[in-house]
Amino acid sequence: MSARTGIERVVAIGRRGTANRRETPAPEAVPATAGGEALAAADELEIAISLPLDRFALEVEVKTRARVTAVFGPSGAGKTSLLESVVGLRPASGRIRFGDAVWLDSARRIRLPPERRRIGYVPQEGLLFPHRTVRGNLLAGAARARRAGAGGQAAPSARLEAVCELLELTPLLGRRVGTLSGGERQRVALGRALCSAPRLLLLDEPLASLDIPLRRRVLPFLARVRAELAVPMLLVTHDPRTVQALADELIVLRGGRVIARGAPREVFTDPKVFPLAEEEGYETVLPARLESTGAGSSTVRLGENGDGPLLVVPRTDGAPGESLLIGIPARETILAAAEPSGLSARNVLAGRVAAVRPLVGDRGLVLVTVDLAAAPGAALPPLATEVTASAAAELGLDAGKPVYVILKTAGCVVYGGRGQA
Amino acid sequence: MDEVTLDALRLTVRVATVATAVVLVPGTLLAYLLARFEFRGKGVLSTLLTLPLVLPPTAVGFLLLRLLAVDGPLGRRVLGFDLDLILTWKGAVVATAVMALPLVVRTARVTFEGIDPRLEAMDRTLGHRPAAVFVRTTLPLAYRGLLAAAILGFTRAVGEFGATVTLAGNIPGRTQTLASAIFAAQQAGQDDEAMFLLVVALAVGFVAIYASERLAGRTGAAPR
Numbered sequence: 263m264s265a266r267t268g269i270e271r272v273v274a275i276g277r278r279g280t281a282n283r284r285e286t287p288a289p290e291a292v293p294a295t296a297g298g299e300a301l302a303a304a305d306e307l308e309i310a311i312s313l314p315l316d317r318f319a320l321e322v323e324v325k326t327r328a329r330v331t332a333v334f335g336p337s338g339a340g341k342t343s344l345l346e347s348v349v350g351l352r353p354a355s356g357r358i359r360f361g362d363a364v365w366l367d368s369a370r371r372i373r374l375p376p377e378r379r380r381i382g383y384v385p386q387e388g389l390l391f392p393h394r395t396v397r398g399n400l401l402a403g404a405a406r407a408r409r410a411g412a413g414g415q416a417a418p419s420a421r422l423e424a425v426c427e428l429l430e431l432t433p434l435l436g437r438r439v440g441t442l443s444g445g446e447r448q449r450v451a452l453g454r455a456l457c458s459a460p461r462l463l464l465l466d467e468p469l470a471s472l473d474i475p476l477r478r479r480v481l482p483f484l485a486r487v488r489a490e491l492a493v494p495m496l497l498v499t500h501d502p503r504t505v506q507a508l509a510d511e512l513i514v515l516r517g518g519r520v521i522a523r524g525a526p527r528e529v530f531t532d533p534k535v536f537p538l539a540e541e542e543g544y545e546t547v548l549p550a551r552l553e554s555t556g557a558g559s560s561t562v563r564l565g566e567n568g569d570g571p572l573l574v575v576p577r578t579d580g581a582p583g584e585s586l587l588i589g590i591p592a593r594e595t596i597l598a599a600a601e602p603s604g605l606s607a608r609n610v611l612a613g614r615v616a617a618v619r620p621l622v623g624d625r626g627l628v629l630v631t632v633d634l635a636a637a638p639g640a641a642l643p644p645l646a647t648e649v650t651a652s653a654a655a656e657l658g659l660d661a662g663k664p665v666y667v668i669l670k671t672a673g674c675v676v677y678g679g680r681g682q683a
Numbered sequence: 684m685d686e687v688t689l690d691a692l693r694l695t696v697r698v699a700t701v702a703t704a705v706v707l708v709p710g711t712l713l714a715y716l717l718a719r720f721e722f723r724g725k726g727v728l729s730t731l732l733t734l735p736l737v738l739p740p741t742a743v744g745f746l747l748l749r750l751l752a753v754d755g756p757l758g759r760r761v762l763g764f765d766l767d768l769i770l771t772w773k774g775a776v777v778a779t780a781v782m783a784l785p786l787v788v789r790t791a792r793v794t795f796e797g798i799d800p801r802l803e804a805m806d807r808t809l810g811h812r813p814a815a816v817f818v819r820t821t822l823p824l825a826y827r828g829l830l831a832a833a834i835l836g837f838t839r840a841v842g843e844f845g846a847t848v849t850l851a852g853n854i855p856g857r858t859q860t861l862a863s864a865i866f867a868a869q870q871a872g873q874d875d876e877a878m879f880l881l882v883v884a885l886a887v888g889f890v891a892i893y894a895s896e897r898l899a900g901r902t903g904a905a906p907r
Contacts, residue, residue, distance in 0.1 A: 349808055350808070351804050351807075351808075375807065375812075376804065376807045376808045377807045377808070377809075377810050377811055377812055378810075379808075380810070381808060382808075383805065383808040385801070385805065389799075389801055389802055389805045391802060391805075391806070391820060391824075392802075392824070393820075393823040393824055393826075402806065402809050402819075403809030403810055405810060405811070406809065406810030409810075454809070458809050458810060
């Protein structure tokens with residue numbers, strides 16, 4: 263996409279930053295939210311609720327100004343209940359506030375109905391309206407966008423056009439929703455939320471209902487929304503990849519309680535959290551740029567700007583220079599203390615051990631995080647690898663020790679880039 | 684077709700149409716209430732709404748007659764004016780409406796219960812109040828079921844005999860419907876006349892149902 267259309271789109275849907283908000287507050291100290299982007303106080307989300315569930319009570323108390331906050335946890339941790347409370351579809355007691363709008367305050371007997379919270383809700387199953395076409399679904403919240411128009415937002419038609427371009431929905435506009443594929447449904451549900459001019463986007467397991475190949479195709483659209491729109495997001499997921507690809511701040515929920523929070527890359531390698539992530543098949547997700555594509559494989563350069571080490575990955579279609587995300591499963595890695603040679607594996611990455619942590623209660627494995635050697639300025643998240651405790655002892659793995667990470671091409675997973683489908 | 688038969692046919696269609704129209708809106712709202720909300724007395728309300736289905740129609744007619752009698756709770760003495768329902772075509776409308784209501788409510792209720800309430804919740808998150816959600820999302824999704832409810836109500840009204848004859852009588856040209864005309868003809872031993880009326884009744888029922896189903900099929904709302 264050209265820079266020009268990008269700018270038009272940003273104007274049409276709502277600029278990034280807070281310049282177009284009327285109630286922009288006096289700047290105060292921005293909290294250090296994990297190195298991710300922080301928002302102004304007008305977009306601070308505060309959740310302090312308790313909600314009795316079947317087997318336990320959900321007790322959550324968090325404040326976040328991250329642009330994208332992810333709530334991660336195993337199934338049944340109370341994630342969806344938490345999200346539904348924020349949406350206003352599940353009565354909880356406590357306090358929920360977004361900026362200066364109080365959505366719930368049991369002490370003051372305030373409980374704003376969902377239609378007055380100005381949220382964009384993308385439920386797990388999409389919940390498209392079967393009696394409307396795709397266009398009808400996208401415009402289902404247009405009346406609110408029109409009412410919000412007083413605040414300097416673009417007209418609903420311009421908004422629809424911009425959303426269609428962003429999510430590539432234009433060819434689907436006349437279709438009935440019954441004829442859409444799973445990935446298309448999720449994109450329409452996302453587009454419908456965006457067309458209603460929400461102040462906060464709420465996503466419930468945006469990829470859970472999709473099979474693996476489809477996830478690979480839908481994730482980039484979410485990344486695109488994140489990259490191009492100003493709207494803050496709260497997303498609930500049990501998929502560590504989604505979190506790493508999108509979130510600035512991670513909140514881990516287990517048994518209804520917050521057990522960890524912070525920057526995703528740090529929180530996931532917390533020994534309390536990693537086993538939960540590993541159950542889903544943990545992959546470290548690294549940004550990369552496509553370098554070239556051969557017969558059976560593609561070559562990418564790691565790093566946001568493509569100035570990190572080269573990596574040979576399964577073949578992917580795309581233009582050189584395109585942004586991609588590469589998933590490296592913790593179980594697919596081999597560590598070597600000396601530079602190996604004569605391997606069939608295509609990738610040997612040099613780095614240093616960042617930390618060695620025993621994994622609680624399980625099969626004698628340790629989690630070794632490796633800082634990959636990268637060009638200065640191309641800081642990469644640490645790579646999570648799993649080895650047995652005996653191997654770690656034998657290799658003398660300790661923080662600071664130089665190691666080589668060996669990766670088979672087929673072990674790497676390519677997720678369509680942030681820029682392209 | 685003689686004058687009496689023609690009058691009976693006209694009156695039947697008029698009574699059934701008006702009764703269906705009268706019953707449809709409150710019946711739909713009551714059905715929605717029963718399908719979506721929990722409240723005290725729900726069981727009692729549901730039972731009361733079903734009663735006309737199980738009572739002998741003549742009992743319903745007699746009950747209405749007592750309610751509307753001059754000294755009844757809805758009679759002239761209490762209200763101060765006459766509702767003019769006894770032995771009139773409007774009385775036939777009331778009788779058939781009461782008899783059709785349970786079918787309309789039950790059919791509509793099942794329809795509403797089959798609609799995913801999360802779709803309604805979803806529409807609320809898009810900025811619509813519950814009343815707007817009902818019109819924008821619930822009704823279009825319930826379209827076919829509500830049409831079926833209306834057809835059932837209409838056919839029930841066409842065929843109603845006991846309650847109508849008790850409240851409105853069987854006055855040829857004024858309150859005599861097809862059902863009561865058939866009864867009158869058969870009682871008088873005019874089997875040919877009764878048979879002819881039977882054919883007319885068959886035709887009316889067939890056309891009503893066939894036309895409505897064609898309509899529902901063509902509109903094709905709410906593929907599920």
